Amino acid sequence: MVIYFSATGNTEFIAKKLSGKINDDALNLINRIRENDYSPIESSSPFIICAPVYVCEMPRFFAQYLKNVELKGNKKVYFVFTSGGYTGIAGYLAEKLIKKKGMTYMGRAEFKMPRNYLINTRYPMLSDEENIARIKLSCDKIPSVAEKILKGERLKARHITLFEKLITLPFNPVWVKHKHTADLFCSTDKCIGCGKCTKLCPFDNIDLVDGRPVWGDRCEHCMACISNCPVEAIEYGDISLNQPRYRIGKYI
Ligand SMILES: Cc1cc2nc3c(=O)[nH]c(=O)nc-3n(C[C@H](O)[C@H](O)[C@H](O)COP(=O)(O)O)c2cc1C
DSSP states (O other): OEEEOOSSSHHHHHHHHHHHHHTOOEEEOHHHHHTTOOOOEEESSOEEEEEEOBTTBSOHHHHHHHHHSOEEEOOEEEEEEEESSOOTTHHHHHHHHHHHTTOEEEEEEEEEOOOOOTTOTTSOOOOHHHHHHHHHHHHHHHHHHHHHHHHTOOBOOOOOOHHHHHHHHHHHHHHHHHHOOOTTEEEOTTOOOOOHHHHHOTTOOEEEETTEEEEOSOOOOOOHHHHHOTTOOEEETTTSTTOOOOOGGGTO
């Protein structure tokens, strides 16, 4: 069974393509995460866990969810990461987490997809052409990953160095604590009060107050709200002004 989290569609796209190729079910974890639903997930086939990379790791809330949910049935677990190009130590932490659950880590596949973190201007958003090229290259890679999974082979990915671990392990929590806040999110006068952002937030962190979104304190910077607003009425202070919003639906 393929299980996944996705905020702007990249991971969902890969997860669904992969599940189609291996003829297995795909389960979106977003409602379970939103509702703190830790009821067991059962699969007779290997688990294929798909997630985006956040700050060189698997998103911490996602790792936390995996740690606490019981994965029943098959003991083998593959990981699939989508990223803007650098997966950091996501694979290392995934392997550790899965071994702690008493399961067998079967390796990881990495898909370089369009960037979605529009409020991190250190890594500029890509052009339409670059986004399309990345999606195409990723599509081309899916059959070989699916074949290995179907044959029960381990997936091989690049070696993660000690240096990367030493840098990322202390850096990630500091970044997440100080940067992943909703403090600067606001709606502009373009807002039509449709409430789409409230429904898309995986953390149930947005309420409509007098027809306008108000953010709480459980933000993970996933970009679901700002990227999917139908009238681009969400900004993040002035950091997001004139930045392109990314969602895969624009390209597929
Ligand atoms: C908070 C946050 C942090 C990110 N950190 C990284 C990163 O460290 N390395 C990277 O290559 N991409 C990074 N990205 C980009 C995403 O991993 C990438 O666009 C991913 O495919 C988005 O998946 P989704 O569309 O399924 O949500 C980050 C995105 C967000 C929102």
